[in-house]
Each structure stands twice: as C-alpha cells, then as structure tokens.
Amino acid sequence: MPSELETAANPEKLKRIVIEPVTRVEGHGKVTLLLDEDNRVHQARFHIVEFRGFEKFIQGRPYTEVPVLVQRLCGICPVSHNLAASKAMDVIVGATPPPAADKLRRLMHMGQMLQSHALHFFHLSSPDLLFGFDSEAGTRNIAGLAMEFPEIARQGIGLRKFGQEAIRMTSGKRVHGTGVIPGGMSKNLSCEDRNWLLGEIDQVVRWSQEAVNLIKRLYGEHKDFYNSFGYYRSSFMSLVGEDGAMDLYHGGLRAIDDKGQTIFDHVDYSHYGDYIREEVKSWSYMKFPFIRSQGREEGWYRVGPLARVNNCDFIPTPLAEAERKTFKEFDGGRATHATLSFHWARMIEMLHSAEAIRELLHDDDLLSDDLVNTGERQLRGVGVIEAPRGTLIHHYRINEDEQIVRANLIVATTHNNEAMNEAIRQVALQYLDGQQLTEGLLNYIEVAIRAFDPCLSCATHALGKMPLEVELIDAEGARIHHLIKDADGKHRA
Amino acid sequence: MISTITIDGKTVPFTEEQTIMDAALAAGVYIPHLCHNPEFKPHGSCKLCVVEANGRNVTSCTMPASPGMVVVNDTPELNEDRKALVQMLFVEGNHICPACEATGNCQLQAAGYYLHMQSPHFMHFYPPRRVDASHPDIFLDLNRCILCELCVRASRDIDKKSVFGISSRGIDSHLVVNSESGRLGDTSMAVTDKAAHVCPTGAILIKRKGYTVPMGKRLFDQKTLPEFHLEQQKRVEPEDGPDGG
Ligand code: SF4
Ligand code: FES
Numbered sequence: 001m002p003s004e005l006e007t008a009a010n011p012e013k014l015k016r017i018v019i020e021p022v023t024r025v026e027g028h029g030k031v032t033l034l035l036d037e038d039n040r041v042h043q044a045r046f047h048i049v050e051f052r053g054f055e056k057f058i059q060g061r062p063y064t065e066v067p068v069l070v071q072r073l074c075g076i077c078p079v080s081h082n083l084a085a086s087k088a089m090d091v092i093v094g095a096t097p098p099p100a101a102d103k104l105r106r107l108m109h110m111g112q113m114l115q116s117h118a119l120h121f122f123h124l125s126s127p128d129l130l131f132g133f134d135s136e137a138g139t140r141n142i143a144g145l146a147m148e149f150p151e152i153a154r155q156g157i158g159l160r161k162f163g164q165e166a167i168r169m170t171s172g173k174r175v176h177g178t179g180v181i182p183g184g185m186s187k188n189l190s191c192e193d194r195n196w197l198l199g200e201i202d203q204v205v206r207w208s209q210e211a212v213n214l215i216k217r218l219y220g221e222h223k224d225f226y227n228s229f230g231y232y233r234s235s236f237m238s239l240v241g242e243d244g245a246m247d248l249y250h251g252g253l254r255a256i257d258d259k260g261q262t263i264f265d266h267v268d269y270s271h272y273g274d275y276i277r278e279e280v281k282s283w284s285y286m287k288f289p290f291i292r293s294q295g296r297e298e299g300w301y302r303v304g305p306l307a308r309v310n311n312c313d314f315i316p317t318p319l320a321e322a323e324r325k326t327f328k329e330f331d332g333g334r335a336t337h338a339t340l341s342f343h344w345a346r347m348i349e350m351l352h353s354a355e356a357i358r359e360l361l362h363d364d365d366l367l368s369d370d371l372v373n374t375g376e377r378q379l380r381g382v383g384v385i386e387a388p389r390g391t392l393i394h395h396y397r398i399n400e401d402e403q404i405v406r407a408n409l410i411v412a413t414t415h416n417n418e419a420m421n422e423a424i425r426q427v428a429l430q431y432l433d434g435q436q437l438t439e440g441l442l443n444y445i446e447v448a449i450r451a452f453d454p455c456l457s458c459a460t461h462a463l464g465k466m467p468l469e470v471e472l473i474d475a476e477g478a479r480i481h482h483l484i485k486d487a488d489g490k491h492r493a
Numbered sequence: 494m495i496s497t498i499t500i501d502g503k504t505v506p507f508t509e510e511q512t513i514m515d516a517a518l519a520a521g522v523y524i525p526h527l528c529h530n531p532e533f534k535p536h537g538s539c540k541l542c543v544v545e546a547n548g549r550n551v552t553s554c555t556m557p558a559s560p561g562m563v564v565v566n567d568t569p570e571l572n573e574d575r576k577a578l579v580q581m582l583f584v585e586g587n588h589i590c591p592a593c594e595a596t597g598n599c600q601l602q603a604a605g606y607y608l609h610m611q612s613p614h615f616m617h618f619y620p621p622r623r624v625d626a627s628h629p630d631i632f633l634d635l636n637r638c639i640l641c642e643l644c645v646r647a648s649r650d651i652d653k654k655s656v657f658g659i660s661s662r663g664i665d666s667h668l669v670v671n672s673e674s675g676r677l678g679d680t681s682m683a684v685t686d687k688a689a690h691v692c693p694t695g696a697i698l699i700k701r702k703g704y705t706v707p708m709g710k711r712l713f714d715q716k717t718l719p720e721f722h723l724e725q726q727k728r729v730e731p732e733d734g735p736d737g738g
Contacts, residue, residue, distance in 0.1 A: 060624050062594075062632050064703030069592040093701075172708030176591065179707055187707035372705075401626035401678075402700055 011477070031445055033428055042444075055407045063092055063398050064182060070394070070409075071176050078176055079167055080387030081110035083249075084394040087383030091270070092398060094375030100368035100409050101184035106249050107360050108170040108179070109385070113248060113353040114204070115163025116388035116408035117305075117346050118452045121211060122156025125343060129218050133151040133447050134440025152214065156206040159350070162197075162204045166357065169193040184372035194361060201358045208351040212323050215344045223331060230339035230423040230448040233258035234300065235291065235372070236307035237415065242266070244313030246320075246352065248386040254311050255291055255301060258337070263359060269384040272393055278410065289410060289419050293416060300418035303390030304452060305345035310336050315348070317355035323348045339423050342451040377402075386411050389453050413454040423448040498562040500524075501545075513553035513564055514542055518726035521538050523719035525575050525607065527582075527600055528641035528692055529554040531729045533650060536642050539582075540605035541575050541604065544595035551714040576608040584615045585664075587622060587636035588694070596693025597711030601639060601642050602694075627678030631689055632644065637696040638668050644697060656682045668696075 036132040060067060067085040071078035083105060090097060097105070125193040127140045130149060139147070145154040164174045169189055171177025179187050219226045241247035251267035253275065264275055274355075278287040279296060290299030301307075310328075315321040327344055328336060335341045359471030360366065384393045397406040427448045432441055495506045498513065500522050507516035512535060517524050529541040535598040537555040544553045553564070565571070565636065582588075582601060590596050591708075604610075605632040640659060648656040656677070660669040672679035682688065689697060708714065 060626075062700065064593060064701060065594055068594075068704060072591060073533070113636065177708060180705045181704050186705050187710075399626075402632075403624070403626045454654065 019056075019285060031424060033432065033445075036310070040433055050265065055409060058404050058407055060403050062402055063089055063396065063404060064122060064402075065409075066396065066404060067182070068176075068178055069179060070128045077112060077116050077172070077387055077389065080385055080392050081107055081394070082171075082177075084181040084383045084387070084392045085107055085396075086182060087250075087385060088129050088381035088394045088396050089382070089383070091381035092378050092396065093182040094378055095183035095373035097184040098368075098370045098373055100188065100365040101373075102191070103186045103360055103363055103365050104170050104188060104371075107189070107366065108167055109249050110353040110357045110360070111163045111166025113163070113388055114208075114350055114357070115160045115167065115210060116453075117353070118156055118159035118211075120400055121215075121350070122153065122160070122389070124453070125216075125450055126152065126156070128443070128450070129215070129343065133443050140443075149230070155210065159204060159207055159211075162200055165200075166197060169197070174324050177221065178417075181372065181398065184376055186371065188368060188371060189366040191367060196362050196365060197357070200241045200363060201354070205351070205354040205358055208347070208354040209319060211488045212344075212347040214322075214353050215324070218333065218370060219330075219340070219344055224331070226340045227331065227334050227338050230426040230451070231337065232339075232422055232426055233337045234419055234422070235263060235294070236237070236310050237301045237303050238311045238391060239269070240310040240312050241316075246308055246312035246315045246349075248308070248349070248353070250385070253384070253391075254444060257313060262295060269393070270382040272395075272410075274385070276410070278414075281283075287410075287414055289415055290418075300422075301415065301421040303412050303415040304342060305349050305390075306336075307390065308386060309345040309348055315352050317352050317359070319355055320348050320352035323351060324401050339426075339448055339451050340413070342453070347455070389413060390415055392458050397493070416452050420449055420452050420454060423451070439451040496558070496560040497659065498558050498560070498564055499563040500566050502570075509560040511558050513544060513551070513556050513558050513562070516558045517553065517564075517566070518723060519730065521723060522566070524553050525572075525604060525718075526554055526630060526722065527639065528643065530643055530691065530693075531726050533643065533646040533691075536646065537580065539576055539639065540643060543574065544571065548564060572608055576610050576613070577605075578613075579604050579610055580609055580614045582639050583610075583613045584617045585620070586638065587619060593637065593695045594698055595637070597708065597713055598706075599695055599713075600693035600718065600721075603713045603721070606713075607718045622667075625677050626700075627676040628680075628682065628700075629678065630684035631677060631682065632698040632700050633670070633677050634696055635668055635696045639694055639696075640666055640668065640691060643693065644668075644688045645690040647691045648682070648686065648710060651687040652682075654681055654686065654688070656680045656686075656688060 027145060032043075032045050054070070058069060067082050067089060070081040070085045086105075122145070123142045126141065127145050127439045129141050130152075131144065138144075140154065166317060167177065168174040169186075170187075171179035172187065179185055234256055235257045237253065239247060239251035241251045253269050253272065253273075254265045254267070257263055268276055275292055276289050277296075277299075278289045280287055288300070290296055292299065301315065309315075309324055312324075315324050327341075335344065357461040379399070380397050381395075385392050391410075392412055393408075393410040395408040396404055399405050424445055425450050427444050431444045494509075497504050497506050498516060499505065500513075500517055503517050503520075503522060505520040505522060507727060511519070514524055514526065514535070515531070518531065522544050524544060526539065526542040528536045529542060535554040537552045540552060542553045543550050545551075545656050546553070546556060549616070553566075579601065588601065590599070590602055593599070596602060622635040622638075624635065642659060645657040645659060649652050656671055658669050658671055659666055661667060665731055669675065670677050684699060689699065691697075717726075
C-alpha cells in the first residue's frame with residue numbers, strides 16, 4: 001500500500017527538499033522530498049530528528065516516581081503519560097483504584113482532551129482551515145485568527161482554559177501535577193472547585209458544539225477538496241468500552257481494516273505485544289508499528305480521533321453521538337477515511353469530553369476521601385489510554401527491589417508514523433508533483449501532517465512561531481532554491 | 494546572670510554550651526542551615542550557617558556563643574554566599590526536582606527558594622552516583638545526598654546501629670553503608686529507625702510513599718523554611734523554655 005513513493009532507485013541522483021522544522025506541530029520534525037529535474041516527486045518522508053532515550057533514563061528508578069517523571073516527555077499532553085503510567089502502576093501495586101479515583105482520573109483526562117483538542121484546532125489548525133492552506137503566511141496563525149474571527153479565537157482560549165482548570169483541580173497543578181498515584185489518587189475535588197466547573201460547563205458544552213458546527217460547515221462548503229486532500233484508506237485502532245462505546249480512559253483494543261472488517265476486538269491490552277509489532281527504519285528515530293496478523297507491509301494503521309470515532313459503536317453522550325452519526329453518514333461515508341476528517345472527529349470528541357465532564361460533575365464520588373487501594377505487588381504492568389492524539393501504551397517491568405528494569409512506550413504519533421508518511425506521499429503526488437515549489441505548496445505537506453496533531457517530542461511549545469527553512473538541493477548537492485520563514489512569520493529567500 | 498549576644502542588632506540571650514545557632518533559634522532568630530538539626534550534635538559541614546561574629550566568619554552551628562558577641566547574619570552579602578553554596582550543592586549531585594519524590598518536602602529545594610536561587614549558575618557535574626534499592630522499605634539514592642551526615646548521626650547516636658558513614662575526602666566524599674556487601678538491604682536498618690526520617694533531601698526515601706501527599710499539602714507548601722526550622726527547634730526545647738528545668 002504505502003510504496004508508491006518509496007521507489008526511488010537511485011535517490012542520490014535526485015533533488016532533495018527538506019522542510020525543517022515542520023511548524024505548528026509539537027516538537028521537531030523534518031520532511032524530505034526527492035525530486036527529479038522535472039520536479040516529479042520520487043520519495044516523500046517524514047523524519048523524527050529528536051530522540052529522548054527516555055526508556056533508558058528511567059531504568060533503576062523506583063516505580064512510584066515514574067508517573068510523575070514520564071509527564072516530562074511532553075509539555076502538551078503530560079496528563080496522558082501520567083495516566084497511562086499510573087494505570088500500569090495500578091497493575092504493579094495489584095490494585096484497582098476505588099470508584100472515586102477512577103472518576104477523578106476521568107475528569108482529569110476529559111479536561112486534558114478538551115484543552116489539547118482546543119489548542120490543536122483553534123491555535124494550530126483553524127488558521128489553515130479558515131484562511132486557506134496557501135493564504136498569506138504572515139496572517140495564517142492565531143494572531144491572524146484573533147483579528148479576523150475574534151469570537152472563534154475567544155472560544156478557543158476559553159475552552160482551553162476550562163480544560164486546564166479541570167486538570168489543575170484534580171492534579172494539583174495546570175501542568176505536571178501529582179494527583180494520580182499508583183492505586184488511585186492523592187486528592188479529591190474540592191466543593192469550591194466543583195462549583196466553579198459547574199458554573200462554566202454549560203458554556204463549554206455550547207462552545208464545543210459550535211466548534212463541531214464550524215468544522216462541519218467548512219467541510220461541507222469544500223466537500224470535494226476536504227474529501228480528496230491526502231486521501232487514502234487505512235486500518236484504524238483504538239480502545240473501546242466493553243459495550244462498544246467510545247471510552248477514552250479505559251477499554252479493550254479494537255482494530256478494523258480499511259473495509260471496516262474487524263481485525264481484533266476487545267483485546268486485553270496487557271497482551272498488546274501479541275497483536276502489534278514495531279519495526280525500526282534507518283532514516284527515522286521513530287519506530288513503525290504494525291498489526292502482526294496483517295504483516296509488515298499491510299499492517300500499518302491510524303490511531304487518534306478519526307480512529308476512535310470510526311471504531312466505536314456509539315458515543316455515550318447525546319450531542320456527540322448525534323454528531324458521530326452525521327459524520328459517518330456524510331457523503332455516503334466518504335469522510336470517514338479522509339485526512340482532514342481528523343479535525344471533524346477531534347471536535348466531536350471535544351464535545352463528548354465536555355458532555356462527559358458535565359455528567360461527572362454531578363457525581364458526589366468526586367468529593368470522596370476513599371481514594372487509594374492496595375494489593376499484591378506484580379512485576380509487570382501495562383497501562384493504555386486514549387490520549388488526545390491516540391492510543392498510548394506504557395509497559396513496565398520492575399525487579400524485586402521495586403526498580404524499573406524495562407520500559408516500553410508506544411505513543412500515538414508512533415502508531416501514526418506510517419500513516420503520516422502516507423499522507424505526505426499523497427499530498428506530494430496530488431499537489432507538488434511537477435510544480436514550482438512555493439511556501440504555500442509546502443504548507444500543504446504540513447497541513448497533512450498537522451491533521452494528525454503529531455507530538456514529535458516534548459521540549460518545544462512553538463505554536464507556529466517556529467522558524468522554517470526549506471532547501472531544494474540538486475543532484476550534485478548544490479542549493480538551487482531556498483526559502484526561510486522567520487519566527488515572526490516573514491519570508492525571505 | 495544571663496549572658497547575651499546581639500544578632501543583627503537584636504539582643505539574644507544564651508546559656509552556657511549554646512552555640513550561636515542554638516541561641517538564635519531559641520530566640521526565634523533564623524539563621525539558614527542544612528546540616529544542623531537541633532536533635533543532633535552539630536556537624537558544621539554545609540557552611541550555610543556562616544555568620545560574621547566579632548568581625549570573623551564562623552559556622553554558627555558549631556561556634557559557642559560568648560558574652561557580648563556581635564553577630565551579623567541576615568545581610569545581602571552573606572545570603573549571596575549562601576545561595577552560591579546551595580547552587581554548588583545542586584550541581585555537585587544530581588538534583589532533578591521535577592522528577593523527585595521529595596519535591597515540596599526537600600530542604601535543599603526550600604533553601605534554593607528561600608535564597609532566591611533562579612538557576613544552578615555553575616556547570617553541572619553529573620556525577621555517576623549509586624542507587625541502592627535493596628532494602629525492602631527504604632530507597633537510598635546517592636544522587637541526592639548532600640553529605641550532611643544527619644543519617645550517620647541518627648543511626649549512630651539514636652538508633653545505635655551505625656548503618657551509615659562517610660568515606661573518602663573532599664570531592665570524593667560519599668556516603669557508605671556499613672555492611673559487607675555495602676547494600677542497605679544487608680544492614681539491620683528498619684523503616685522505623687530515626688535515620689530513615691532525617692534526610693533533608695530525597696536521598697533516603699520510604700518506598701511506596703511517593704507523591705501520596707498532594708500538592709498544596711506538602712511540607713513547604715504549608716510553611717516556609719524558617720518556620721519549619723524554628724518549629725524543629727521548639728520540639729527539642731523543654732516545655733518551660735530553654736532556661737527552665
Ligand atoms: S543521605 Fe541524606 S541524611 Fe544522609 S548524608 Fe546524605 S543528605 Fe544527609
Ligand atoms: S548548618 Fe552549620 S555548617 Fe551546616
């Protein structure tokens with residue numbers, strides 16, 4: 001399936017275009033395109049150029065430290081790492097958290113979904129969607145959005161803030177809190193905090209609904225373009241609840257193929273290794289996971305909002321469920337595989353998160369003091385959660401002295417590795433092939449990557465201010481074309 | 494007759510055998526310190542407590558008070574020196590507060606805040622240090638040891654076990670465990686020992702307790718370092734004050 005642009009027989013003879021770093025994604029990535037004299041694309045690859053060596057770093061540490069330590073992997077979704085690691089540690093301490101702790105964690109997680117999805121949609125992606133992919137780059141950002149569409153920008157900021165407050169109130173801090181501990185939680189929600197959240201939540205649900213309406217309208221208005229941009233079909237993987245419901249916090253693994261057939265379902269995620277393998281390729285630090293039964297070539301898949309909305313049988317909150325149905329039925333189901341549908345699905349999930357928070361807030365368990373369970377210690381623990389960007393797997397082994405001896409993490413962006421490469425290849429073929437390159441055209445590539453909301457590392461919070469340099473190098477290695485975008489968005493040659 | 498000294502102009506009484514530090518803390522005057530703990534004999538290693546006494550720099554935790562002594566303590570110059578000492582302690586070990594269970598309960602971290610330390614300033618040494626998890630209930634992480642010898646003193650003087658010691662000199666000094674294997678699991682140390690609970694940093698941790706106290710309720714969320722140290726002093730004083738009984 002993915003090999004159309006992997007056929008460059010003599011890559012060294014071709015022109016090489018490097019897009020580095022890719023902007024408005026979290027972290028540091030690079031795209032290279034190999035072109036011949038006629039600007040025909042022969043190879044398109046998305047590389048990860050940063051390597052944190054985290055799995056090594058935590059060896060020898062006591063397991064209690066890990067959920068806090070792993071949050072440092074990422075400045076944008078630390079809660080997801082915190083929760084996935086904590087779920088693994090629940091297994092290690094042999095305890096299922098009491099209901100109150102489960103609900104507090106869910107509240108925290110929904111807050112995280114809300115803030116992360118809002119950040120991605122309003123700050124990182126809506127400038128492309130509202131202004132056009134090749135619009136004036138200087139205004140194609142959050143500042144331009146605030147000028148042109150102040151109400152949308154305001155709601156984006158409001159949604160994000162609400163999510164951050166929900167995180168702070170449950171974890172102790174807006175970023176890198178410590179509320180979650182193996183076997184449960186160290187704190188509950190105060191009455192005062194619950195009242196604040198209750199006061200805001202109706203507006204948050206309303207704004208989330210408006211965000212769904214916005215992306216739905218944009219999609220409808222440019223249906224053919226949205227449907228075809230970087231289009232391809234693929235398998236999808238996500239957690240689903242026991243009853244097939246969308247469940248972002250806990251469940252079994254489900255994978256469906258590109259024709260909608262089940263590959264596996266309700267898989268106990270502690271056996272994920274029986275279903276998923278990871279392949280290493282020399283040109284990227286990021287591994288390439290694949291579904292074992294489908295094989296190395298065909299076994300790649302997508303995770304994240306689009307996978308979850310497609311995979312679940314229903315969403316257990318009414319507004320989001322209505323939107324899921326609209327989405328699935330749209331244009332005879334064609335949107336369900338489109339690259340840009342990630343945005344639509346993401347907003348449906350944001351709405352679901354808002355609704356789920358509203359339901360949770362009326363549950364008095366959130367105020368309970370029964371917060372931790374203990375049990376019989378185990379030496380191995382796997383924790384899986386649906387992070388904003390997709391399925392997040394944390395797997396640890398400890399020794400008898402309670403030190404980490406082995407860790408394996410598969411993050412959402414890694415699951416999507418091949419899928420992102422495929423999206424780039426499609427876009428390169430559709431829009432760049434045989435063309436004179438411009439910043440606008442190169443942004444098409446970035447738009448395709450950005451649809452996945454990839455988190456390439458954790459260190460940067462560039463939010464569109466990241467400088468971008470594109471070089472076109474000919475077969476002899478001489479630079480023939482050069483374009484720089486500065487941090488202020490200005491271009492120079 | 495009660496003798497007195499002055500600290501930053503304030504008259505402070507003292508009794509025989511009291512050091513400048515003892516007298517100051519008893520009178521509610523704070524002198525920054527890390528290796529001093531009123532429950533144990535002074536050690537004088539961290540040098541944070543250095544004051545100017547009659548014009549000379551002395552470690553206040555070991556220097557006996559003498560009648561009429563004029564002590565200068567809370568000055569920008571002395572506090573700058575103290576900050577530099579804390580910064581050196583940070584770079585000499587591997588103190589990664591964001592990933593440390595002791596964060597919020599650590600006196601080294603609190604001293605950093607108290608002295609307005611914004612950065613480590615010096616180059617990190619990143620020394621390779623040992624982690625010893627062999628004890629069923631205690632985790633010993635030498636990355637965070639500041640060689641205050643409080644655990645040494647507690648184990649020797651109170652627990653009567655002498656589980657810990659300091660070996661080598663100067664920059665090579667390090668904490669050693671007194672068992673043939675050198676492992677804590679092979680000593681008679683118990684989690685209830687005093688030595689398990691005196692470490693001012695996160696070098697000696699009780700297993701399975703990490704992060705159970707939420708943010709906002711940790712030691713230094715609730716009180717400042719001076720408040721904590723002054724309360725520590727109160728706990729060792731007899732009910733009716735330092736001069737009574
Ligand atoms: S382990 Fe703790 S108490 Fe013992 S010397 Fe090191 S810092 Fe001091
Ligand atoms: S407190 Fe006096 S030298 Fe450490």
